[in-house]
Amino acid sequence: MKDRQTVFETLQAQGVSRRQFMKFCAVTASSLALSGKTAQAFAQALGSAPRPSVIWMSFQQCTGCSESLLRSFNPNVENLILSVISLDYHESLQVAAGHQAEQARANAIAANRSRGAKHILVVDGSIPTAENEWWMAVAGRSAIETLTEAMTEAEIVIALGTCATFGGIPAAYPNPSKAMGVDELMAARLIPTMPLVNISGCPPDGARLLQPPRSLQQRPLRQLSRRRGGEAGLLPLHARLPGAIDLQRMHHSEMERGDEFPHALRPWLHRVLRAQVLGQDARG
Incomplete structure (x- = not known):
């Protein structure tokens, strides 16, 4: 299936330049504490990957x-x-x-x-x-x-x-x-x-x-907690509960870095889930 567009070709069609793409890959690799050489390999792999x-x-x-x-x-x-x-x-x-x-x-x-x-x-x-x-x-x-x-x-x-x-x-x-x-x-x-x-x-x-x-393509990374040293990693896609990190409640624009999640329902449940996601003690 040679005619299938890659991720980079799709981004180019939407006005994303190669410079912007490489900058995104460099920032992502840096947040993962990867070396510059690894960042280049990351960009090459992501750019050549076909659409899902x-x-x-x-x-x-x-x-x-x-x-x-x-x-x-x-x-x-x-x-x-x-x-x-x-x-x-x-x-x-x-x-x-x-x-x-x-x-x-x-x-x-x-x-x-x-x-x-x-x-x-x-x-x-x-x-x-x-x-x-x-x-x-x-x-x-x-x-x-x-x-x-x-x-x-x-x-x-x-x-x-x-x-x-x-x-x-x-x-x-x-x-x-x-x-x-x-x-x-x-x-x-x-x-x-x-x-x-x-x-x-x-x-x-x-x-x-x-x-x-x-x-799946833009799955966000959670940052290390400055205060409590929470474990870094990928945010879950689904929490099985109608809280702030459930796809039913979370708009894509809200899936950003940081240790604060907006919530519309169940503030106490949101606080517990937030603590679990960030690797923090729920009582803190």
């Missing part, structure tokens, strides 16, 4: 999550697909159908494997389980089988919408299809356990749908 491959799988859903994505702006879906990610499979948006669509997904996974990369797996819709596993089948295979195959070589799973996160309407009483969300499937060990980002909502806010792929 995204495979979007839909199960028991109403296409509302896709509609929300299509109606999003700042950035809009055109900018997302053409400049930020490589959307290699989406059954509602792609031209291919039938066996050609299945082959397109397999080809995308194989192409990523050939260059030693993994894809981002987006899931919307709940998944039927147990004796009702075959309530949904694609190309003669159950939803769980298809999902498991797509997860084997994924870097991260993004569950979009209430159905994918908590089961949604398909899982409502009496739940005839025994539907579950991705998190519950992992807890029940019905699918592989791996990093998961939950973005709930029916449908979820379109702006929130755009955050995880960009956050």
Whole structure:
């Protein structure tokens, strides 16, 4: 897939000069206490890296999550697909159908494997389980089988919408299809356990749908605490609680360096989570 744009080519198309790019890499390397030679290698690796491959799988859903994505702006879906990610499979948006669509997904996974990369797996819709596993089948295979195959070589799973996160309407009483969300499937060990980002909502806010792929590329570093010597490292993408460091509450513009996180809800919980993230004593 030679025609796939690299990260640096995408930045150039958006007006970022090579000088600005190298300055960003130098500052990032310096914050990690890397040498100048290592900083050059870092810039070369980042600049030549292709846009992240995204495979979007839909199960028991109403296409509302896709509609929300299509109606999003700042950035809009055109900018997302053409400049930020490589959307290699989406059954509602792609031209291919039938066996050609299945082959397109397999080809995308194989192409990523050939260059030693993994894809981002987006899931919307709940998944039927147990004796009702075959309530949904694609190309003669159950939803769980298809999902498991797509997860084997994924870097991260993004569950979009209430159905994918908590089961949604398909899982409502009496739940005839025994539907579950991705998190519950992992807890029940019905699918592989791996990093998961939950973005709930029916449908979820379109702006929130755009955050995880960009956050994987621009994942912020937390600084060492000046007062308490907290441990440095990457901020988590998902805290599983509706606090300030959850993607549901955090705008991308708020993901900045520092030891203060703005919060809209649960100030006491925010204080506890902040202490955990920064490696501080929650009582301080």
